[in-house]
Amino acid sequence: MIIDKYDFAAVRKYLVGALAQLKAEPKLFSIRINERTLTQRLSLKLQPFFQGVLSVDCEYNRMWDVTDVSKRLPREETWTDDDEGRTVFPDVIAHVRDEPFENLLVIEAKRNHHGNQLPEKDVTKLKLFTDPKGDFQYRFGAFVNFVTEGENKHIAVLWFLDGKKTDKKDVIPIPNENGGAA
Numbered sequence: 001m002i003i004d005k006y007d008f009a010a011v012r013k014y015l016v017g018a019l020a021q022l023k024a025e026p027k028l029f030s031i032r033i034n035e036r037t038l039t040q041r042l043s044l045k046l047q048p049f050f051q052g053v054l055s056v057d058c059e060y061n062r063m064w065d066v067t068d069v070s071k072r073l074p075r076e077e078t079w080t081d082d083d084e085g086r087t088v089f090p091d092v093i094a095h096v097r098d099e100p101f102e103n104l105l106v107i108e109a110k111r112n113h114h115g116n117q118l119p120e121k122d123v124t125k126l127k128l129f130t131d132p133k134g135d136f137q138y139r140f141g142a143f144v145n146f147v148t149e150g151e152n153k154h155i156a157v158l159w160f161l162d163g164k165k166t167d168k169k170d171v172i173p174i175p176n177e178n179g180g181a182a
Contacts, residue, residue: 002053002096003104003139008161011094011105011140012170018045019144019155019172029148029174035111038146039091042109046094054094054104061089090129093138106130106138113145118158123165131163151176 022028022041040058047056091109096102106129108122126141128134141160147153153174159166 001102002099003102006104006139008140008159012159012168014046014049015105015107015142015144015157016170016172018042018049019157019170021045022155023172023174026175029146029153033111033148035091035109035146038111039107039109042107042144043092046092050094053096055097056092056094057097058092059089060093060095090125091144095138101137103129103136103138104140106136106141107144108141109144109146111146112149113147118143118165126160126165127163130160134163148174 019042022038022045025041027033028038028041036058043056043058050056090106092105092107093103094105106126108126110119110122113119122143126143129136129138130141131137139161143158143160145156145158147156153176155172155174157170157172159168159170
């Protein structure tokens with residue numbers, strides 16, 4: 001498999017590196033930007049790390065066969081083929097398009113999530129997407145929280161492996177508008 005060449009250390013380095021590059025775009029953290037804009041910018045920064053071997057896509061909703069099957073999670077009220085805003089397709093993925101189980105990284109993102117608990121829906125999605133016996137088998141999952149409000153602007157990443165949340169965490173500080181550390 002193509003994705004076998006990427007271990008957790010490399011994927012972690014790539015994602016943290018891509019997120020750190022977003023600091024060069026301070027407007028992303030000083031005005032009320034939609035989550036989709038942040039994830040689109042992240043996908044653009046992440047793509048070069050994979051040097052054309054993998055695709056990085058936002059809100060991708062297709063499976064890998066020619067019958068145009070949509071990705072679906074095993075809950076009746078959730079689906080990935082909806083184009084009316086009631087979706088559960090991932091915010092950002094790194095994968096090989098149209099190849100079964102060539103799914104490397106799945107990212108769920110939020111803007112300004114507060115509290116000690118992650119949103120239950122995102123935890124459920126990341127567990128299901130990274131389940132090694134599941135329908136998607138993403139090797140790695142990440143919950144990315146873009147904290148763009150207040151004095152302590154930062155990006156927090158929590159990691160999922162083998163269908164479980166891990167204790168691995170990364171925090172990327174965002175400089176304040178004067179250029180100093182937040």
